[in-house]
Amino acid sequence: MLSEDKLQKIKEFTSTLSREELIWLNGYIAGQAGALQGGLPSSGTPAALNKKITLAYGTETGNSKKLATQLAGIAKKKGIGVKLAGLDQYRFTDLAKEEYFFVVISTQGEGEPPLLAKKFYDQLHEQAVELKKMKFGVLALGDTSYAQFCKTGEDIDARLEALGAHRMLPLKKCDVDYEEDSLHWIDNVATVLQTSVGSVPAVVAPLVEDKKPAGKKHYNGIIVTNINLNDRGSNKETYHVEISTDEDLDYLPGDALGLIPANCDAAVEEIIALTGVDPELQIQTAKVKAPVRELLKKHLNILYPLKSTIKQYAAITGYEIPEELRLSIPDLLKKYPIKAAAAFEEVIKILTPQAPRLYSISSAPGSHGLGRYI
Ligand SMILES: Cc1cc2nc3c(=O)[nH]c(=O)nc-3n(C[C@H](O)[C@H](O)[C@H](O)COP(=O)(O)O)c2cc1C
Numbered sequence: 001m002l003s004e005d006k007l008q009k010i011k012e013f014t015s016t017l018s019r020e021e022l023i024w025l026n027g028y029i030a031g032q033a034g035a036l037q038g039g040l041p042s043s044g045t046p047a048a049l050n051k052k053i054t055l056a057y058g059t060e061t062g063n064s065k066k067l068a069t070q071l072a073g074i075a076k077k078k079g080i081g082v083k084l085a086g087l088d089q090y091r092f093t094d095l096a097k098e099e100y101f102f103v104v105i106s107t108q109g110e111g112e113p114p115l116l117a118k119k120f121y122d123q124l125h126e127q128a129v130e131l132k133k134m135k136f137g138v139l140a141l142g143d144t145s146y147a148q149f150c151k152t153g154e155d156i157d158a159r160l161e162a163l164g165a166h167r168m169l170p171l172k173k174c175d176v177d178y179e180e181d182s183l184h185w186i187d188n189v190a191t192v193l194q195t196s197v198g199s200v201p202a203v204v205a206p207l208v209e210d211k212k213p214a215g216k217k218h219y220n221g222i223i224v225t226n227i228n229l230n231d232r233g234s235n236k237e238t239y240h241v242e243i244s245t246d247e248d249l250d251y252l253p254g255d256a257l258g259l260i261p262a263n264c265d266a267a268v269e270e271i272i273a274l275t276g277v278d279p280e281l282q283i284q285t286a287k288v289k290a291p292v293r294e295l296l297k298k299h300l301n302i303l304y305p306l307k308s309t310i311k312q313y314a315a316i317t318g319y320e321i322p323e324e325l326r327l328s329i330p331d332l333l334k335k336y337p338i339k340a341a342a343a344f345e346e347v348i349k350i351l352t353p354q355a356p357r358l359y360s361i362s363s364a365p366g367s368h369g370l371g372r373y374i
Contacts (some may be wrong), residue, residue: 003151052081058105058117068104088116088266104143134165219245258356275344300351
């Protein structure tokens with residue numbers, strides 16, 4: 001189709017380009033072709049610059065919202081128009097009109113959508129809306145210590161496709177250290193937007209390689225200071241907490257910090273006494289195999305069991321327990337005693353993992369110094 005002369009010139013020119021420059025050029029040429037096809041004057045800009053996306057987030061503890069806001073800023077800097085939308089506010093009737101729809105969403109409970117996104121999630125699964133016009137991508141936040149890792153993201157990704165939407169890039173599932181993966185994801189979003197011409201998107205594999213899971217470093221720590229910063233009479237509680245660790249900390253601003261609390265000995269020993277379970281008995285749970293005492297101390301959520309855990313407890317023990325009742329496991333055992341230690345071994349298997357409490361580090365070791373203190 002091209003004359004020998006033109007082809008030769010292109011070969012000579014492209015041989016000087018890096019992979020990133022070739023990807024940019026690919027988008028640029030696609031944009032030029034798209035403009036010609038529509039009879040529009042050429043704008044001379046890469047295709048992604050003409051695209052407007054909706055970036056919707058579903059969050060419970062704020063991570064997805066914070067992340068989506070950050071990713072929207074990055075996308076805008078790349079020249080992409082972004083409408084940022086919380087799924088709690090999203091008008092479901094707008095969905096069929098969306099052309100480029102990207103979702104950042106977490107999973108909560110035991111594989112459930114965040115409370116604020118539940119209405120959207122239910123509508124999406126219950127209504128047979130046609131999404132032929134839509135191209136989409138999903139970034140799922142989760143935690144691999146849960147059995148249903150990133151379930152909500154998986155559900156939304158699968159449902160959008162089932163409703164006729166075109167997946168522009170594969171579902172990305174992120175563990176608690178999601179920062180780096182999500183930056184790759186937004187780069188990939190920009191790349192696929194550049195390579196999509198008019199209404200026909202090119203399906204491309206992610207162009208930025210996903211990293212290997214970052215090695216998590218564990219430190220043991222004890223709380224040495226815990227002060228409520230709010231004044232007497234305030235109905236808020238904001239704590240200044242200092243933790244001393246058993247070895248020097250190595251961190252950078254932006255690193256994720258997960259606090260994995262251990263349960264108090266009194267609650268653990270109370271459970272053992274109330275059930276008569278052998279504390280040295282090894283039990284395999286969804287994630288770990290360890291002696292009962294260690295599971296109760298370090299690995300399982302015994303103080304704030306989920307509604308679904310209480311429901312399963314009722315099924316194992318045969319009690320009728322009101323749905324709204326929220327008790328710790330020791331209190332539950334006192335009100336609804338277990339009749340045999342073997343039944344408690346079943347209960348251990350339904351307890352959810354102890355979830356880390358996540359924070360992102362903003363201080364720099366350069367100004368605070370490395371040490372055994374955070
Ligand atoms: C009570 C609770 C339950 C959770 N359940 C799951 C789960 O079933 N699957 C999963 O992958 N992650 C689960 N997570 C982890 C969250 O998805 C993860 O912390 C995410 O970053 C939270 O994002 P958000 O702040 O936007 O809600 C759970 C977290 C909490 C606190």
